[in-house]
Amino acid sequence: MNISTYRQLIPSPVALVTGANKGIGFEISRILAESGIFVWMAGRDSARIKEATASLKKAGLPVDAISLDVTDPQSVESAAQHVQTVSGALDILVNNAGIVNERRLNKAGEPEVIPPSQIELNTLRQTYETNVFGVFTVTKAFLSLLRKSPAGRIVNMSSGLGSLTQRSDPNWAYSVVNALAYCSSKTAVNGITVAFAKELKDTPIKVNAADPGYCATDLNGHSGPRTPTQGAEIAVRLATLPEDGPTCGYFDENGPVPW
Numbered sequence: 180m181n182i183s184t185y186r187q188l189i190p191s192p193v194a195l196v197t198g199a200n201k202g203i204g205f206e207i208s209r210i211l212a213e214s215g216i217f218v219w220m221a222g223r224d225s226a227r228i229k230e231a232t233a234s235l236k237k238a239g240l241p242v243d244a245i246s247l248d249v250t251d252p253q254s255v256e257s258a259a260q261h262v263q264t265v266s267g268a269l270d271i272l273v274n275n276a277g278i279v280n281e282r283r284l285n286k287a288g289e290p291e292v293i294p295p296s297q298i299e300l301n302t303l304r305q306t307y308e309t310n311v312f313g314v315f316t317v318t319k320a321f322l323s324l325l326r327k328s329p330a331g332r333i334v335n336m337s338s339g340l341g342s343l344t345q346r347s348d349p350n351w352a353y354s355v356v357n358a359l360a361y362c363s364s365k366t367a368v369n370g371i372t373v374a375f376a377k378e379l380k381d382t383p384i385k386v387n388a389a390d391p392g393y394c395a396t397d398l399n400g401h402s403g404p405r406t407p408t409q410g411a412e413i414a415v416r417l418a419t420l421p422e423d424g425p426t427c428g429y430f431d432e433n434g435p436v437p438w
């Protein structure tokens with residue numbers, strides 16, 4: 180991790196992490212704050228996000244709670260206004276909030292992914308509202324604050340399941356996971372990443388997508404073999420890239436992921 184290099188660029192950076200009340204987003208917030216970066220921990224439920232920040236504040240970490248539902252443009256705008264008023268600028272935006280809502284119980288009572296032909300249009304819409312339109316709404320709302328930073332960084336939480344190359348390879352470890360809404364939403368996140376990176380290529384802002392790997396969180400009923408802390412690491416690395424770091428990329432902890 181090269182947080183210290185990043186901190187040489189900006190001595191007192193300010194970050195905002197969406198979906199920060201638990202799972203990987205909480206860990207991203209904790210690790211950034213432990214390195215001295217001030218973190219706005221954003222959550223859609225004000226009680227839950229306050230509770231999450233309280234535990235880190237108790238440990239003396241520089242964090243504060245902010246209400247932000249990525250599917251509600253008004254709540255996103257209010258959050259951006261608040262950050263503008265209190266912090267004046269934003270250096271790091273981590274679009275971490277995400278959902279999976281296409282699981283059901285099979286006859287044996289075990290969770291399974293609903294086959295593509297059986298999901299409802301509304302399921303697809305709900306997934307996209309959070310995972311895709313949410314990323315766009317939040318990025319757009321905070322972009323003017325990121326433009327004020329000498330070294331802005333945007334990290335979009337994708338997934339290995341967003342890679343069309345991996346998903347279409349029958350030998351890929353997770354090829355069996357055919358969750359139409361979730362997987363295609365993460366492919367769209369990759370598309371959004373490339374689009375913003377291209378627009379911002381002549382600015383100091385770097386835009387990258389992160390694949391945290393399969394981590395045990397509420398998202399998957401804690402079935403993943405990795406910890407949320409391990410999942411947070413690549414996002415933290417991309418959030419604190421040095422000046423000569425990459426933009427317009429898609430990375431996991433081992434390096435570039437094929438689109």
Ligand SMILES: NC(=O)c1ccc[n+]([C@@H]2O[C@H](COP(=O)([O-])OP(=O)(O)OC[C@H]3O[C@@H](n4cnc5c(N)ncnc54)[C@H](OP(=O)(O)O)[C@@H]3O)[C@@H](O)[C@H]2O)c1
Nearest residue numbers: 198202203223248249275276277336338393394396397398
């Ligand atoms: N876990 C994995 O194996 C894995 C693998 C690849 C990618 N990812 C991605 O990593 C990110 C974090 O997931 P996680 O595994 O840490 O899951 P998680 O523990 O379920 O956390 C998801 C977070 O997103 C928040 N969220 C959901 N809808 C929201 C909305 N409308 N507005 C604001 N926040 C919202 C949740 O808030 P509430 O508590 O209020 O619901 C929660 O804080 C997601 O983008 C996920 O797709 C995870």
